[in-house]
Amino acid sequence: MAFQILLNFFLAFLWMFLKVSFTSSTFIIGYLLGLILIYGMRRFFSTEFYMKRVLAVIYLILLFFKELLMANIDVLKVILKPKLDIQPGIFALPTELESDWEITLLANLITLTPGTLVVDISDDHKTLYIHAIDLPDVHEAIDGIKNSFEKAIMEVSRNA
Amino acid sequence: MKTNDVILQTASKVVFFIIILFSIHLFFTGHYHPGGGFVGGLMTSGAIVLLLLAYDIETVSKGFPIDYKILIAIGLFFAAGTAAGALLFNVPFLTHAFGYFDLPLLGKTSLHTAVLFDTGVYLTVIGVTMTIIQTIGESE
Numbered sequence A: 001m002a003f004q005i006l007l008n009f010f011l012a013f014l015w016m017f018l019k020v021s022f023t024s025s026t027f028i029i030g031y032l033l034g035l036i037l038i039y040g041m042r043r044f045f046s047t048e049f050y051m052k053r054v055l056a057v058i059y060l061i062l063l064f065f066k067e068l069l070m071a072n073i074d075v076l077k078v079i080l081k082p083k084l085d086i087q088p089g090i091f092a093l094p095t096e097l098e099s100d101w102e103i104t105l106l107a108n109l110i111t112l113t114p115g116t117l118v119v120d121i122s123d124d125h126k127t128l129y130i131h132a133i134d135l136p137d138v139h140e141a142i143d144g145i146k147n148s149f150e151k152a153i154m155e156v157s158r159n160a
Numbered sequence B: 001m002k003t004n005d006v007i008l009q010t011a012s013k014v015v016f017f018i019i020i021l022f023s024i025h026l027f028f029t030g031h032y033h034p035g036g037g038f039v040g041g042l043m044t045s046g047a048i049v050l051l052l053l054a055y056d057i058e059t060v061s062k063g064f065p066i067d068y069k070i071l072i073a074i075g076l077f078f079a080a081g082t083a084a085g086a087l088l089f090n091v092p093f094l095t096h097a098f099g100y101f102d103l104p105l106l107g108k109t110s111l112h113t114a115v116l117f118d119t120g121v122y123l124t125v126i127g128v129t130m131t132i133i134q135t136i137g138e139s140e
Helices: A002-019 A024-040 A050-080 A098-112 A135-157 B006-029 B036-053 B057-063 B070-090 B114-138
Strands: A089-094 A114-123 A127-132 B096-104 B107-112
Touching: A002 B006, A024 A050, A024 B006, A024 B114, A050 A135, A089 A135, A089 B107, A098 A114, A098 A127, A098 A135, B006 B036, B006 B114, B036 B057, B057 B114, B070 B114, B107 B114
Parallel strands: none
Antiparallel strands: A089 A127, A114 A127, B096 B107
16 A cells, blocks of 8 residues: 555656646646556555545544534433433443554544443453443444444555 | 566566556647657557566456457547537538636646547557557467
8 A cells, every 4th residue: 555655656756757847736637647547557456456545534534523423412412301311331342453553443433422432441452341321222223333433444454 | 487577577567657657648748749649559558568578468458457449449439529529510520629728737728629539549559559469469
């Protein structure tokens, strides 16, 4: 991946030298041309086309903003409810993520999503202990959210 | 005997891009400087030939799943379409039009329909060259 980005920058500079025009717009045009060429050549590289991972990162960011908005609306509902009929609880979530930054990212994303909070991570980095504000009715729904987050993170980190 | 072509393959993987970029430069520079569709197309097919030398026919055709015969047809369609398009505006066959436009990134650019004709030449040259080389290469 790093090789492809480096090659793309090199091609953009080469385009600037071919055009004898050292402006940012020439650079951007060269970069876009290089991007198209690298896309055409993607089957000859051992790693995947790098824009795929860039798109995965953008998708993860959009997912995060969506969940952040939903989380705050959910908490607002709990606070404004006249009756306090929530059932808090702590549950364990097995995770398939391996590297430290993936787990940190997942934990932070979970903490910022509807009514959940990461309390602790097991010593073998395989289980996340999560406190949920209202467990009975969101247990399965939250597992679904975790799967979407975990999948989005894996989409970013595979072939690293 | 099969030799290990790793140096040739790695080098041609990078050199390929430089050749292609130069061929695109030649293609677009044709109106004001030496260059144009023919030499650009030849250089593009030269880059693909370099890959054919470094790899084998199956790898390259898997890498670029293009039927070059269809590329010839598309190229001829471009050329004929640009020529015939003039008839729609009540001007003789092959009359070209041009104008100045403000494009994002490129700034003030003169767009000329001759470029579309040149694209046809470019695609046809790539198609013909690659068809010839692949057909000769595949026959035992």
